[in-house]
Amino acid sequence: xxxxxxxxxxxxxxxxxxxxxxxxxxxxxxxxxxxxxxxxxxxxxxxxxxxxxxxxxxxxxxxxxxxxxxxxxxxxxxxxxxxxxxxxxxxxxxxxxxxxxxxxxxxxxxxxxxxxxxxxxxxxxxxxxxxxxxxxxxxxxxxxxxxxxxxxxxxxxxxxxxxxxxxxxxxxxxxxxxxxxxxxxxxxxxxxxxxxxxxxxxxxxxxxxxxxxxxxxxxxxxxxxxxxxxxxxxxxxxxxxxxxxxxxxxxxxxxxxxxxxxxxxxxxxxxxxxxxxxxxxxxxxxxxxxxxxxxxxxxxxxxxxxxxxxxxxxxxxxxxxxxxxxxxxxxxxxxxxxxxxxxxxxxxxxxxxxxxxxxx
Amino acid sequence: xxxxxxxxxxxxxxxxxxxxxxxxxxxxxxxxxxxxxxxxxxxxxxxxxxxxxxxxxxxxxxxxxxxxxxxxxxxxxxxxxxxxxxxxxxxxxxxxxxxxxxxxxxxxxxxxxxxxxxxxxxxxxxxxxxxxxxxxxxxxxxxxxxxxxxxxxxxxxxxxxxxxxxxxxxxxxxxxxxxxxxxxxxxxxxxxxxxxxxxxxxxxxxxxxxxxxxxxxxxxxxxxxxxxxxxxxxxxxxxxxxxxxxxxxxxxxxxxxxxxxxxxxxxxxxxxxxxxxxxxxxxxxxxxxxxxxxxxxxxxxxxxxx
Numbered sequence: 001x002x003x004x005x006x007x008x009x010x011x012x013x014x015x016x017x018x019x020x021x022x023x024x025x026x027x028x029x030x031x032x033x034x035x036x037x038x039x040x041x042x043x044x045x046x047x048x049x050x051x052x053x054x055x056x057x058x059x060x061x062x063x064x065x066x067x068x069x070x071x072x073x074x075x076x077x078x079x080x081x082x083x084x085x086x087x088x089x090x091x092x093x094x095x096x097x098x099x100x101x102x103x104x105x106x107x108x109x110x111x112x113x114x115x116x117x118x119x120x121x122x123x124x125x126x127x128x129x130x131x132x133x134x135x136x137x138x139x140x141x142x143x144x145x146x147x148x149x150x151x152x153x154x155x156x157x158x159x160x161x162x163x164x165x166x167x168x169x170x171x172x173x174x175x176x177x178x179x180x181x182x183x184x185x186x187x188x189x190x191x192x193x194x195x196x197x198x199x200x201x202x203x204x205x206x207x208x209x210x211x212x213x214x215x216x217x218x219x220x221x222x223x224x225x226x227x228x229x230x231x232x233x234x235x236x237x238x239x240x241x242x243x244x245x246x247x248x249x250x251x252x253x254x255x256x257x258x259x260x261x262x263x264x265x266x267x268x269x270x271x272x273x274x275x276x277x278x279x280x281x282x283x284x285x286x287x288x289x290x291x292x293x294x295x296x297x298x299x300x301x302x303x304x305x306x307x308x309x310x311x312x313x314x315x316x317x318x319x320x321x322x323x324x325x326x327x328x329x330x331x332x333x334x335x336x337x338x339x340x341x342x343x344x345x346x347x348x349x350x351x352x353x354x355x356x357x358x359x360x
Numbered sequence: 361x362x363x364x365x366x367x368x369x370x371x372x373x374x375x376x377x378x379x380x381x382x383x384x385x386x387x388x389x390x391x392x393x394x395x396x397x398x399x400x401x402x403x404x405x406x407x408x409x410x411x412x413x414x415x416x417x418x419x420x421x422x423x424x425x426x427x428x429x430x431x432x433x434x435x436x437x438x439x440x441x442x443x444x445x446x447x448x449x450x451x452x453x454x455x456x457x458x459x460x461x462x463x464x465x466x467x468x469x470x471x472x473x474x475x476x477x478x479x480x481x482x483x484x485x486x487x488x489x490x491x492x493x494x495x496x497x498x499x500x501x502x503x504x505x506x507x508x509x510x511x512x513x514x515x516x517x518x519x520x521x522x523x524x525x526x527x528x529x530x531x532x533x534x535x536x537x538x539x540x541x542x543x544x545x546x547x548x549x550x551x552x553x554x555x556x557x558x559x560x561x562x563x564x565x566x567x568x569x570x571x572x573x574x575x576x577x578x579x580x581x582x583x584x585x586x587x588x589x590x591x592x593x594x595x596x597x598x599x600x601x602x603x604x605x606x607x608x609x610x611x612x613x614x615x616x617x618x619x620x621x622x623x624x625x626x627x628x629x630x631x632x633x634x635x636x637x638x639x640x641x642x643x644x645x646x647x648x649x650x651x652x653x654x655x656x657x658x659x660x661x662x663x664x665x666x
Contacts, residue, residue, distance in 0.1 A: 006663065037469075088453055140641075146648040149400065149453065150591050154637040157584050165630035289457055328468035328579075335462030339440065342450040342458060350449065350663075 004346075005353045014348045019294055019301070022340035023308070029340075030333045039323045047322060048315030048330075061314050063201025067272050068313050071096075071264035073209040073306035075288035077216045078257030080297040084220075085232040087253045091137065091152030092261040093285025094159035095130040099262020100269035101166055102129030104182060104276045107191035108171055111183060118190040122266060123204075130262015131255050133159065138254035142247045148254065156285070167278045181277035185270045193271035205267030209306075212260060216299040225252065261285060287313075290338045309334065371615060376507060377573055379611025381406070381565040381582075383510045385589035386596070386603045387517055388561025393593055394521060395554035396534035396657035400456025401441055402562050403586025404463020409434040409563025410570040411471040414479055414577045423482040427506060427567050434563020435556045437463055442552050445661070452659050460586070468579040475578065479571050482506065504572055506564070511604070513561070518600040530554060534655035537662040547662050562586065584637065591640045597653040613639055 027049075031041030052061035075092045082089050089095075103126035110118050137151040171182040185191045196202050220226035232239040232249060240246075264284065273280045291309050295301030316330030385402050392399050412433030417426025437459060444455040482504045521527040533540045533550045541547050569585065570577050588610060596602035617632040625632070 004663070083454075090457060140645055140648075144645050144648050146641075146644050147594065150587060150594075150644055151641050153587050154584070154591075154641050157637045158634045161630040161634045165628055168630075169628070286461060290461065293454060326469055326472055328465050328472070331465030332462065332469055333465075335458060335465045338454075338458040339444065339462060342444050342455055343448040345450060346448040 003353050004350050006350055007348075010349045011347070011351075015296065018344045018348060019296060019305070019341060022294075022337060022344050025340045025344075026333065026337045030336055033332065033336075034325060034329065037325065037329060039319075039325055044319055044323060044325060047319045048312060048333075051318050052311055052314040055318075061318070063195075063199065064314050065307060065310050066201035066206045067203070069306045069310035070203070070205040070209045071268055071284045072288050072291045072309055073303055074205065074212055074264040074267075075257070075261045075285060076291035076295065076302045076306060077209075077212045077299060078260035079288055080292045080295070080299070080302060081216065081219075081229060082253035082257055083233075083292055084297050085229045085249055085253055086236070087250055088149045089134060089137070089152050089254050089257045090149055090289060091134070091154075091156045091285070092257065092288055093281060093283065094152070094156035095133045095258040095261035096265035096268075096285045097156075097159040097163050097281050098133040098265070099126040099130035099259075100265030100273075100280070101163060101171075101276065102126055102262070103266035104171065104185065104269050105166075107185055107188060107270065108182060110190070111188055114190050116190070119193070119270075122191060122270060123263065126262045126266025127259040128262070130265065131259040133262070134254045134258020135251070138251050141250055141254075148250070152254075160281075163276070163281070164278050167276050167280075171276050173275075182275045184274045186274040191270055193267050203267065203271050205264065205271065208263055208267070210303075213299045213303050220299065229253065261288075287334060290334055293338060293341055371619060373503075375608060375612045375615045376503060377611075378614045379607040380507050380510045381568045381573060381585055382589050382592060382610055383514070383604060383607035384565035384568060385562045385586055386592040386607060387510075387514055387600060388558035388565075389589055390593050390596065390598060390600060390603055391517060391521070391530070391561075392554050392558035393658055394534045394598060394655055395530050395551045396537055396655050396660065396662075397445065397551050397555055398452045398456065398659040399438070399441055399459070399555060399558055400453060400590065401438070401459025401463065402456075402558075402589050403582055403584065404460035405434040405437050405559050405562035406463075406566035406569070406582045406586045406589075407467040407580070408437045408463045408470075409566030410582060411467045411474070411566075411577060412563070413567025414570040415470065415474055417479050417571060418474060418477055421480050423480050423571055426479070426571055427564060430563040430567030431560040432563070434561070434566065435559040438555050438559025438562075441559070442555050446548050446552055446555075449661050449663055452661070464580060471577050471579065477576065479575050479577075481575075482572050506568055506572065514600050514604050521600065531655075534657055537657050537660070541662070541664060547664075551662075562589075565589070588636065588640050591644055595643050595647055597647070598655065599653075610636060610640070 027045055031045050034044040035041040052058065052065065055061070075096065079089055079092060103122040106122045106125045107118060133155060134152070136155060137148040140146040140151055141148045167180050167182065173181060173183045193203050193205065196204065220230065228239065228244045228249060231242065232244055232246070269276060269280060287309060291302060291305045294309070295303070295305035312330060312334060316327065319325040320327055385406055389399065389402055409430035413426040413430030416429040417423045441455055441459050444450040444458070445452050484504055521531065529540070529545050530550055533545060533547050537547045566582060569582060574581065592603060592606045592610065595606040614636050617635050620627070621629050621632050
């Protein structure tokens with residue numbers, strides 16, 4: 001008889017290995033799914049994972065890796081802080097939208113002024129906007145004990161409506177011939193989040209993402225607050241006895257993740273996306289949840305996971321064009337990855353034992 | 361603006377229709393949470409139910425077969441949640457999110473060839489004298505059978521939880537799974553059944569949106585109803601009849617804001633469309649002060665070795 005037994009200590013090896021095994025399992029089952037949809041599984045997997053990096057047009061796709069990876073890493077780093085402490089911000093998509101709106105709003109207010117301070121102001125505004133949006137569930141949780149999961153998620157729908165209202169009303173381009181959407185910020189020098197080195201995809205958001213990774217690493221490993229976050233997640237009772245103030249942690253974790261999501265939104269709207277429009281958000285806020293878990297809530301892991309997830313986005317687009325694979329198939333693929341990851345996590349904390357005779 | 365364009369009788373009648381998907385999903389989740397499991401995948405199970413019900417009823421021409429398959433579809437998806445949380449002992453919050461993300465993806469994959477099609481109509485019941493009554497007839501007695509099934513389900517769940525032996529075991533498992541295990545009850549089995557029931561109910565609720573309420577298929581058409589259903593369970597303090605009241609309240613808000621949009625009120629459409637979500641937050645704030653009625657073992661992982 002096979003029995004499940006709790007490990008005295010969680011296994012370090014398995015903790016490292018599960019993401020890799022999960023990716024492998026997703027490739028196999030995802031390939032099977034693509035097979036059912038009528039594409040050759042091997043071709044599909046090759047197109048998604050190898051074409052963007054080593055294919056004929058890799059020179060075009062490689063920069064995209066940074067463009068798509070940066071917002072995912074920025075958001076996921078913020079989310080991972082809260083997830084570690086059992087504080088669940090799942091409304092990053094809303095904070096991303098609000099950050100973009102505040103940042104773009106500042107830019108549009110200054111248009112067409114040509115000044116050095118416009119972009120820094122937008123960065124501050126984007127972070128503040130995202131943070132303020134995340135502070136709503138944070139303050140409600142601290143003050144009234146309201147469930148932060150539901151509130152942060154409800155606010156995504158509110159933010160989406162708000163975005164629609166802005167794109168069709170207040171922020172609409174007066175010279176846009178009646179089309180929805182704001183002025184294109186790529187054409188406004190002072191507000192454009194341009195590539196730092198042309199042709200690399202390296203914009204300021206990528207730099208911020210890397211800085212966020214380093215900060216999160218130092219915070220979690222070297223700082224008292226990071227220790228309190230980890231302690232609260234691993235042993236809530238011990239944390240209480242050690243004098244950790246839950247309210248402070250909630251405000252910090254939600255505020256930080258909101259600010260980072262807001263930044264991600266700002267860099268997207270002022271760079272790759274270019275304008276505020278009804279559908280400018282593409283669900284990075286939700287995909288970042290997968291990235292955070294795939295990276296095992298560890299800053300370096302998240303960096304790698306963000307790259308991998310960006311790869312599936314780009315590869316998915318190529319597969320759409322070349323193989324006619326539906327875009328939803330990639331979404332399923334990404335969801336599948338999270339499933340395998342959560343299921344295989346069992347092996348980190350438990351082990352299988354063969355036992356003889358009866359079991360109590 | 362023309363408020364007189366809003367017909368109160370039609371308003372109340374459509375309120376009941378708008379409330380039914382919420383009610384079905386919420387009553388399922390209520391049973392799940394009573395068993396001590398927090399399944400945040402309601403939205404995903406609803407949307408999968410919406411498309412499986414839609415697809416089957418279009419293919420077979422029978423809406424009832426569609427509803428049946430929607431329930432099965434929702435339950436199959438919730439089976440994944442069972443495997444993750446009951447057997448792989450994964451975190452319930454993360455697993456629920458995974459279920460929603462996966463469900464949204466798989467539903468749009470399944471629904472590609474069904475965009476823009478009209479489903480077969482679900483007939484309305486017709487009771488000889490009652491349905492002909494003025495005012496009361498159109499409000500209460502001219503609906504589809506699924507709406508009445510939803511109300512009957514609330515009554516059934518209430519009786520089951522309160523008066524049956526199985527209900528007592530289910531509540532015991534939800535309050536203290538270690539004690540229930542020590543008494544010899546099969547914690548995992550009870551929870552599995554509860555989760556499957558919740559999945560089937562969510563699937564039914566989703567199909568109600570795609571087959572009756574809208575009725576057509578569009579990607580992501582549940583638009584947060586699953587999440588509002590989760591909030592509704594908190595609102596109801598885990599009591600079936602209060603879930604019914606709550607669902608009608610939320611249904612009323614949804615219908616009212618749609619009517620106000622149609623009547624051309626001076627408030628922009630987007631702000632009216634926000635209102636159900638904002639009111640959900642408001643209700644959560646008001647009710648979150650009292651957590652005494654929440655099942656004590658809600659969201660905790662059970663493993664017999666602990």
